[in-house]
Amino acid sequence: MADYDVLTIGETMLRFTPPGVQRIDQAPYFELEVGGTESNTSVGLARLGMNVAWLSRLPANPLGRRIARTLAGQGVDTSHIVWSANDRLGLYFVEFGDGPRPTQVTYDRADSAMSRMQPDELPAELFEPGRARHLHLTGITVAISESAAATARRAVELAKAAGMTFSFDVNYRAKLWSPEQARAGCHEFAAAADIFFTPIRDAESIYGVSGDPDSALAQLQAIYPQATIILTLGAEGAIGAAPGRPAISQSVFPAGTVGRIGGGDAFTAGVLYGYLTDTVAESRLATALRWGAAAAAFKYTIPGDMPLFEKEEVEALLHSGNQAPQVRR
Amino acid sequence: MADYDVLTIGETMLRFTPPGVQRIDQAPYFELEVGGTESNTSVGLARLGMNVAWLSRLPANPLGRRIARTLAGQGVDTSHIVWSANDRLGLYFVEFGDGPRPTQVTYDRADSAMSRMQPDELPAELFEPGRARHLHLTGITVAISESAAATARRAVELAKAAGMTFSFDVNYRAKLWSPEQARAGCHEFAAAADIFFTPIRDAESIYGVSGDPDSALAQLQAIYPQATIILTLGAEGAIGAAPGRPAISQSVFPAGTVGRIGGGDAFTAGVLYGYLTDTVAESRLATALRWGAAAAAFKYTIPGDMPLFEKEEVEALLHSGNQAPQVRR
Amino acid sequence: MADYDVLTIGETMLRFTPPGVQRIDQAPYFELEVGGTESNTSVGLARLGMNVAWLSRLPANPLGRRIARTLAGQGVDTSHIVWSANDRLGLYFVEFGDGPRPTQVTYDRADSAMSRMQPDELPAELFEPGRARHLHLTGITVAISESAAATARRAVELAKAAGMTFSFDVNYRAKLWSPEQARAGCHEFAAAADIFFTPIRDAESIYGVSGDPDSALAQLQAIYPQATIILTLGAEGAIGAAPGRPAISQSVFPAGTVGRIGGGDAFTAGVLYGYLTDTVAESRLATALRWGAAAAAFKYTIPGDMPLFEKEEVEALLHSGNQAPQVRR
């Protein structure tokens, strides 16, 4: 049995948030959260009972250590973090909106310790055969810097060599790169992925797919035929297809909005959990989508970035309602 | 004139609550509330202008004293509390949910000072004729321990001997006992009650009544013909009947949800207020139900367990809208 | 070019508010806000890029200085404030309601420093020709005291002499005076105004106008034919007409409710901004109303009394949706 079910690599930031819907202008203090797409997914997986290692590069200062300890407290293995003596931690500021005032995010992540990670800083022992079953990466790591992208590329090579499966989430951020850059940057990862996640709106802007979800899915399958492709559709749920199998759609579980940030990462955690625990081809994708939908909905109820749920809670939600996955014709 | 309009006996706990909809996992601090069904009702009655004594057994430590002082600050007479040198205070933890995440209550009330109250600890002077007009008890006291049940039983005997009227609210808690135990435990109290309160869902599970509210009410009347029976119907309001008089239904006043905990106790306070101030048989139940509905709705707007309203506020709400009680048939 | 685009005069109070929807009874602390109709409007104008001076009389104690510094921090010129050695600051207490519990405001403003302001305390230099373009006053200043009313009257005379334009907002407060007193007190100001603002409900009670908004507007035009009249209609938006030009209606931008207090003042700020920046007769009122509607809606999203928006944010909202002003008939 592998030491780790899932290995994730990515950047995690300290998040500052005015209380409630106060403006940054008027808040006497900022609440602190720890947020990063890969670490959020790691927390979700750990809370669902999986062994997860999260790999990153952090400054060896109180801010960096806070990131590591917060994730360790969620059951994520942080023992492989690469500590940097000099670099800074990425930060971001979230001001929650109300009504016509949009939620406003101010990033301050340039030159972060993670953006300066080098391929040779990857710990070799994590990629020994049998050490980990699955690697999960996102497009953010590819976008933040050349060396981070090279590190991600090297991680995929090592994972493949070790017989690990691999999932990739585009996670497009317009503040980091253009759709063209994203397509170029993500291509080799998507082409290597066993599971490829993308929101339909990003599939449209990056890959130029069009039409309804079924059609968009088919177009992506044509580009990346080797991958199980999962297209998220916002309030319409998700649709996915494994190679050579019928598409399956999944509707959303009704949910609140207090914890929308990190909902997509919780979805990914649920999908990976289902994918790694149900290995029967006939049910695998349906199981994965259903866990994804339930995990995302539950996350929507939890303040902060991390999906602080118990497995039993997600399971209870999953068995409620009528959100059964539907096989598409 | 009696010293007290109403005497209540029961357990009150200290409640701990994470701020907002935070999870217990993530809250840096817990807000404090004082909550117990009988004390909540007592506070409602005191704020409506009645003289109310609340009787309980509390540990003589800072936590127990906090309970007593909080209630005294609401105008409830706490001078008859039985102080215990050694026992603990019952506690409970409320985590408010959001969307599909349910509000989660963790009780920690075993072996509380009140659960160890003995019948001979009842202060005799409270049951002297003319001292109090009315006694109110709930099924929770019967459920928490043998000695508390015996104490409640003895209180009813003493009250009857002193010529007091008596109301009983089943207040079924599945974490304390089964429906069968509740029926057995509550029977003698219901059979002695001048007013008997129960939610329709508990009437169904405990007494096996069925059918629409009118029918359920009639079935309960057959069991406890001596009592004015008040059946609460959730969002459908309430229905009740005094012996030998037509049933009367009462719809709810529209309300928020911030203060749902304690809404039922505020309803009881309103009903008892109406019942004790309007003693004309023709209007009594209608008055009681209307005050109950208004008090409950107003409580729904107030954070915490206690109905922190002014009489004028409830009265203004009561005179608004179209929530007039309806005579059935 | 004038030093100030707008000069406003009025009373600003310190506001105390229990957190969330807590009752004044139960709050362990009160949050602090700075609120006054004229200063709120001044802040809105300053944030839209105008030069605004706010004139008032404040006690020279920590509370008075807090008012001045808070407004200065918003870009409002506070250098002309008249400091009083002995008087008190007006205060008010807001308890936010929920559901059927109304928001409850307790004023404690009697004998405030501003209510004791005298006409001869008006700084002459502010009324030199070319110093300021526009004067804005509200009925509150007329209502709070004889000497404040006399001061307002003198300010209008000085402004007229200096060639300034003048706007007046009835801003009726039932706790300060009766509709009859308001009509008598406001008349000379309305009769001198270039812009006259009133909610339709106050126009009805004070001026006895009746009928639909178009009709009510026409009736007011008959009384004050010299003024551009702006009638606010709550959720129905606003309607206005400049002398000799067709009426124009403006619908509201959808908005939340967290920041309703001060929404009207933000509307006034938006209107004055539009009025002072677009001086083409054909478009002036439409521009003013659209800026007013957008500013008000944005304010609705911001806790506290002051419209803490950026000009770009209001502008973005203004260009969204379908809230274009409509020419009537």
Added chain:
Amino acid sequence: MADYDVLTIGETMLRFTPPGVQRIDQAPYFELEVGGTESNTSVGLARLGMNVAWLSRLPANPLGRRIARTLAGQGVDTSHIVWSANDRLGLYFVEFGDGPRPTQVTYDRADSAMSRMQPDELPAELFEPGRARHLHLTGITVAISESAAATARRAVELAKAAGMTFSFDVNYRAKLWSPEQARAGCHEFAAAADIFFTPIRDAESIYGVSGDPDSALAQLQAIYPQATIILTLGAEGAIGAAPGRPAISQSVFPAGTVGRIGGGDAFTAGVLYGYLTDTVAESRLATALRWGAAAAAFKYTIPGDMPLFEKEEVEALLHSGNQAPQVRR
């Protein structure tokens, strides 16, 4: 046995305090306390086990009710409060200093409901013989207004007629009156008092006494020979003498500073407790002074104005250390 051991009359204000040592300028919120010299003393007496009624005039608004409920929660009888429909509540603002920055108190108490109390508003039933044993007043009530002074005067007459004993504390406040006014205003109260409290510094400025404490005490005894006189000496403790008995001095118990406000009122509570429970002439004053010193020291450790101690705690402190009263000479 009397219903009340002690009856006190006076003004109580709502206190606003920035957290910690923040300035009023910079605090995002103000903490709330309830403070008044007579109510503070009442709370101390109630916590020591005495029956105490506090009488005042309060506005019937949320602020006034908060005062009443807070005191009721401390065990003080508030059923005789006179409620005013229109007046305001006295307020005060405390900014705690640090090092050379002095603690700064801003009063806003003019025209408070209590300052408008009239003699005929005194509830006659409180002054029936046997109703209460002792009346306690302070110079503040005499200072705040003519009608409050008249009310205090009338209360002394009624108390004397009912056979009650009477204590009076000068409690000089320079912001309310001059030493000359204080002497004139307080004289008839001091001349009627069974116990007369004054700090030595006020005795110097108001009565012109001089010299060491023994000498100052003797000079006051010459003026008010009927009274037990208690002279407080700050860090040097207190000295007192009953008519015809030797002077007794009492040193202070070492204490912190977090709760200095209200320390003098706790001292008075302790003295009255000792005086009313030990009626043996030989030990009475010594008992009173020792309880006063212990109560004051314990109060010094408690944030806020009110002495939130338990009797057992004060008693334990009283029996510790070497602060035994000393007979002089």
Added chain:
Amino acid sequence: MADYDVLTIGETMLRFTPPGVQRIDQAPYFELEVGGTESNTSVGLARLGMNVAWLSRLPANPLGRRIARTLAGQGVDTSHIVWSANDRLGLYFVEFGDGPRPTQVTYDRADSAMSRMQPDELPAELFEPGRARHLHLTGITVAISESAAATARRAVELAKAAGMTFSFDVNYRAKLWSPEQARAGCHEFAAAADIFFTPIRDAESIYGVSGDPDSALAQLQAIYPQATIILTLGAEGAIGAAPGRPAISQSVFPAGTVGRIGGGDAFTAGVLYGYLTDTVAESRLATALRWGAAAAAFKYTIPGDMPLFEKEEVEALLHSGNQAPQVRR
């Protein structure tokens, strides 16, 4: 190399604390801490870089999970915790005193999940040879219940069989047992210990030792000749001796008081760290005492129960000042 440097077993409670020096009576909320002597020591060891497993029995509810996650966040291995479906979590309430008001601790730990732990719930795999180097227990586990004591006894047997070393800290709690009970209960643990910790005041009351620290140490050595005995002396530091070696004394590093709770546990962590990293007989005890003193002093500066220091910080303190251990005689 062993998986764990240290294995600890014991009870950890959730701690509730009013902010600052507020009384439990007056606090609007309670801050949350996680505290237990063995887990505090575990956190200290983990932060000094050791691999530590903490073993306990916790309720499988949000409170129990909070304990586990908090400790995991500090780097302590919590994977061996025994989860109980029904029991409660031990709680305690700390009210910090000021001046003569003592810090007051109210325990509510009866019938906790840990107190119901059974010997056969000890995970066998933790006691396999080579799994862990050292076992640490305290007298609290022996005191809380028969079954916990039996569990502790069994753990020592298993540890000895696995070749682990063993340390025992009396940690006498007067609220749990009498000195006589403590002596009887602790004897077999002390007699089996490689390191035996006790404060001198407990050595006096439990073992009847007397005289100066050197003498008290010698008396304890006579009873438990096999153990390195460490006697803590409060402000005088500590003194200790290994079998057959001279006694060594260690003075304290000057420190604040904000974080006194848990200071002793940090001392133990420092001693164990020194003892396990310096295995040279000549320097071992001196190294251990010095790390203990530095760790304790640093903990004194940190709010809460856990020693949240970095190894570099303790090391820097350790190399400062003149607190070198002294060989006695």
Added chain:
Amino acid sequence: MADYDVLTIGETMLRFTPPGVQRIDQAPYFELEVGGTESNTSVGLARLGMNVAWLSRLPANPLGRRIARTLAGQGVDTSHIVWSANDRLGLYFVEFGDGPRPTQVTYDRADSAMSRMQPDELPAELFEPGRARHLHLTGITVAISESAAATARRAVELAKAAGMTFSFDVNYRAKLWSPEQARAGCHEFAAAADIFFTPIRDAESIYGVSGDPDSALAQLQAIYPQATIILTLGAEGAIGAAPGRPAISQSVFPAGTVGRIGGGDAFTAGVLYGYLTDTVAESRLATALRWGAAAAAFKYTIPGDMPLFEKEEVEALLHSGNQAPQVRR
């Protein structure tokens, strides 16, 4: 008369601080302050009644605007700020220590908007003759980047050309540069200064001066004979000398420690205030030093970086005690 008494240029950061003495590790939120040596001094000057313009380069995002508005609220002119569309704001994190745990500052200021300011961004109109009387700069601006240093250099040239006086404070920061770099970087500023400030410890490390303060001062006078030199001595106060006049020493006013950060900047504000208001050669430096000492001591009592005092408060402190400046020999 000049528009501005003082013009300052420099970087101001947003400061994040855990509440109380919590560690960054454990704080649920961070309090926000605005701090920068030049802006702190500007606030002090504005509060003492001077007209001050603060010039900097800030990012046009919510964080940058918060800086500007906070300073404007203190009366500092912020209308000349250079707004940058893309750059980041400098940040710093302060964890307050206790006892042996040092206060720990983590800077995150690299690549801030101010560090990228260019000489040609200096607003020409600020340097027109008669616009401002005095320019104040510090070594931090010289240290943070080449372009900031060039900007500072150009500002001095422009100021000299406009006839302004100039003061320079070394304000050495070891995290920014070495003593050698500081000497090289600061030399031309010191050589141009009318007033030159330096702590004695920095004078020692940067300029190699040695001996007692009188001697160190004499050595600096030899290097910069044109300047009034002010040497700060920590707890020993300060010593200074104007060209050709005797040295004058100033002791400190006793003060607390809650507001130590920014104390030196308040000292500078006090000195500049005295220097610019007392232009009589005989008394000028003594006046300046006394205001500096009083302003610094008062700042020590105020949480945060900014000296939130009133002129009257500093003046009262200045006239208290025996801290008169002493002429040396």
